[in-house]
Amino acid sequence: MTDKIPSSSLDNSLFTTTSKTTSTTQIITPNTSENITTPIPSLPPILSLKTDWVFKWMFGQEKHKPLLIDLLNAILQGKEPPIIDLTFNNTEQIGKQLDNRNVIFDIYCTTSDNTHLIIEMQNIKQPHYIDRALAYGITSMNKQLNTQSNWHKPLEPVYVISFVNFIYFEKDSFISHTRLNDLDTGTAISSKLNLIFLELPKIKKNQLDYQHSRLDAWLYLINYLGEIETMPESLTLDKTFREIFQKANTAQMTAQEFEDFIRRNKYHWNHLIALDERYTSGMAEGKLEGLTQVAKSLKTEGMDITLIQKVTGLSAEKIKQL
Template identity: 30%
Template sequence: MQEKYINPFTDFGFKKIFGEEANKDLLMDFLNELLPDRGRITDLTFLKNEQLGVSPVDRKAVFDLYCQTDTGERFIVEIQKARQKYFKDRSIYYATFPIQEQAQTGDWDFRQTGVYTVAVMDFIFDEDPAERNKLRHDIQLMDIETHRIFFPKLRFIYLEMPKFSKSIDELETRYEKWLYVLKNLARLERVPERLQERIFTKLFQVAELAQFNETDRWAYQDSLKHYRDLKNVTDTATEEGYLEGKAEGKAEGKAEGLAEGLAEGLAEGQAKANREIALNAIRRGLDNSLISALTGLAESEVEQLRTRR
C-alpha cells in the first residue's frame, strides 16, 4: 500500500516537517514538550546549518537543523537513521560549534547561553540490559559525588525511537503523542481521533504526500530510497556479523573460556559487520566520508575496500 504521509526519518521528511519557516511552530511545540523544564520557546530563528572550523584544515559540521530561540539558546536537532560507531563522540563534537560561535571580540566575560542537542534516532545505541526500556537519555555535566548539575547550559537529549511501543490508546501526554507520530506517521492512513489537535492537524497536512508538487515528490522519493538502502545494508550486515561473531565466540569459548571467547567473537563480528556495511554502501554509490561516519572505519580503509572489490 502506498504511503499517505511522509517518513520523518528521511532527510526530506524531517526537514519538511520541522525545518521550514512556515512550520517552525511544529518544531517549537515538539521542543517545548520535550523540555518543559527549561521555559517555553515562543519564537525561534533558523541558522545556517553548515559550520566551519577556525582554520581551512578543520573538519566542518553539517547539522540537520540548527536554530536559535528568542532567548538566545541554540538547538541542534538531528535525525539519525543508522547506528554509527562513534555517534556519541560526534554529537559532543558538533556541540562545540555553537559554543565557540558565542565568543565575542573585545572585552568578553565568557558568559554563554544554553546549547541543546536533540537526536531522534531510528536505532538503539545503548545495549545496557538494565536500560532495556529506557528510550530517553537526558545528559548534562554533573558532580559525580553529589549528583548536582555542574553546568546546566549544555544538554544532550537522545531518543531511541525503536523502544517506543505505546499504542494510540495508551498515550497520556502531548510528549508521548509526538513520539507516537514520529514513529508511526508513515504507517498511518488518517489522523487518529486522539491526535485531533491543532498542532497535529497541521503536521498531518504538511506531511500529506498528495499535497506535494512534482519537485517535492521526486525529492522525497530520492530521500526515501536513500533511507531504505541505508537501513537495509546496516540491518543486514549487522545481523549477519553479530550472528557469525556469536557463533565464533561460542566455539572459542568451549576451549578458552566462554566469556572471553564470546567477547572476542562479538568484537570480530562487529568488525566484519562494519566491513560488510561499507562494501554494500560502496555498491550503492555512497561516498567515503559518509561510509566512514556510518561504520567508524577510516576513510583510507574504505578506499582500500573500494579498490579491492
C-alpha cells in the same frame, strides 16, 4: 493551550492514504527560464518523519516553524522556559571542527531567549555517535565565543536533541538527558551543554499516553506516521497534528506544495537515482548481491520499505533482515 476543533468539522479526505506516483517532474529554476526534468521515484502515501530529508523538510523551514516550536516545547518541558519564537540558523558551520571538515546540522536554531538548539534525525547506527553529538554542541559554543567581545559574559545554553533510530543506552527509558555532572556527588557542574537522545526503537504504541502527554503524542507521530493508515481520533482533533498528517499525506499535496517538496529535496532524490542506477547495473549482470546492496543502502538512508521494494524488487521480509 492545545488548539482543538469539533469532530463534526473534520474533513475525512485528509486522512485517506491514496498514493501519488510520478516518473518525472518539470522544475523551472528561479530567475531563469530553464526547464529541468528530474526523474522522481514514487512517493509513499504517507511520508515517514524518521526519514532524514522528510524530517528536515517538515521542521526545518520558516513556514513550518510553529510545528518545530510545538515539538521542542514538548521535549524541553520542565527544562527550559516555553519557546515563544525562534530563528533558523545556517546549518553549515565552517571551521576547524571535526578534522577541518565543515559541520552540517539537520536543523540549527536559536530561541528568542538565546538558547541554541541543534536537532538531528539519525538512522544509521554509529558506535561513536555521542562523540559526534558532543562535537556539534561544542561547535555551537565555540561560535558563541568567537562572536563575543566580552569573555566574562556567560555562554548561552546549547541543546543537541537527537532522534536515533537504534538502541544506544542499556536502560528501558527511551529518553536520555546528559550534561556535565560531578561524578562523586551527581551535582550538576554546568547546565550549558545538554545532549538529549530519544531512542525510537524503544517506543511502543501501547506504552504511549498520547491522549494526555504532548511528548508522547509527538513521539507517536514521529515513530509511526509512515506506517499508520488512520490517526487516533484524539490526535485528529488537534490542529497541529492534523497539519502534520496533511503535510505528510502526498495525495493531499497541492501542485505548488509538491513542486516545493521536490525542489527542496532534489539532492536526496538525485542520490536515490544514483542508487537506482546501481540497481539497474546489478540487474543487467544478474547479481542478487547488487540488489541486496542497493536495498541496504536505501534502508540506511531511512527510505520506506515499500519504496525499497519498488526500486529493488526484493521482498519486505528480505529488506527487514538487512
